Amino acid sequence: MVLPSLRQLAIFRTLMETQSVTETANRHNITQPAVSKMLAQLEEHFGLQLFHRSRGRLHPGPDADRLYVETQRLLTQLDAFNDSVTAMRSARQGRLSIAAIPTLAATALALTVARFLETRPNVRVDLLAMNSDTVVEQVLKHQVELGFVHQSVSEPSLNAQIVGHSEIVCVTRRDHRLAALEVVTPKDLRRERQVFLDAQAPPSHFVREAFQQFGIAPEIIIETNMSHAAKVIAQFGGGVALIDPWVTALEDGGDLATVAFRPRVPLRISCLSSIYRPRSRLADHFIADLKSSIATLEVTNAFIGSGDISQ
Known part of the structure; x- marks a missing residue:
């Protein structure tokens, strides 16, 4: 008919x-x-x-x-x-699924999601926190559209775009002797109780290599896979934390001091998407908003930057 x-x-x-x-x-x-x-x-x-x-x-x-x-x-x-x-x-309706390592999920991405939805009442966002390997797996299986990790990813089925960067910093109480320094090195950390990211975290490998360059064995009292947990431990005097600066970037600092750590341990924010699943307009707009959020924060935070580290 x-x-x-x-x-x-x-x-x-x-x-x-x-x-x-x-x-x-x-x-x-x-x-x-x-x-x-x-x-x-x-x-x-x-x-x-x-x-x-x-x-x-x-x-x-x-x-x-x-x-x-x-x-x-x-x-x-x-x-x-x-x-x-x-x-x-016009990216005003739809659903966007994102997986990210916990530090980024709770800071840069949570901030961007909140701002993103202010003008998009008909958009739903799923923001899931998980470890790096699981983020990569979720993107590969098309369980999420976007993934955000710190590690470089060589998986041929994924597009990886650097959307920002940071670097490992030393976080301690403001009344600690290290808070008065402009730069902290492994030598300065001798005989200090240290809080490290666990050995499975990619940035942790580079921190440990930095200590090896100085011929110093770190005095690790706590290992954790959460930068936020390490920050809280340092805040209450449990040790000096070497962590991602994002966990303090959205706060006024309070009784915590953030000091540069050298040798520098760079952290690139990689945005992952599948080559077999073209990114939606919603995803493209979100990435643009994330870059804008990072660019705004880098004005007042010396440890965070937009684009790649070389830029």
Whole structure:
């Protein structure tokens, strides 16, 4: 069965609402004979007499009334569909799924999600925190659209884009002797109780190598896979933490001091997406907003930067 065109149904709806061939023709920018022809085609198509004429005017019959209800429902749904497509094109509607290492999920990404949704009430975001390997796995399996990690990823099925960077810093209480230094080295940390990221964390490897360069064995009292946990331990005097600066970037510092650590241990923020799943407009807009958030923060935080480290 050949279905009537959407244009025919739209003209029929207008005819029902105006009950005037002249007004319908004007609204659709066509001639009156074209409206009459369309009506005849529609009646022939459905095998129904939709209108009858009386004193030069069209009057809808019972079948026309019933057809109008269904036509109105269909065209309203079509309008909603078009609105949804327009919203998706402008990244104002849809769902975005993100996986990230905990430090980034709780700071840069949480901040960006909040700002992102301020102007997008019809968008839903899933933000999941997990370790680096699981983030990569989730993107590869298309369980999430975007993944954010610190490590470099050589997986050929993934696109990796550097959206920002930071560096390992020394975090301690403001009343600690190290807080007065401009730079902290492994030598300065001798005989200090140290809080390290666990050995499985990629940045931790480089920190340990830095100690080896100085011929110093770190005095690790606590290992954790959460920079936030290390920060809290340092805050309450449990030790000196060598961590990602993002955990203090959104705070005023309070009784904590953040000091540069040398040799420098760079941390690149890699945005991962699958080469087999083209990024949505929503994802592209989110990445742009994330870069903007990082660029704003780098103005007041010397340990955070936009783009790659070499830039």
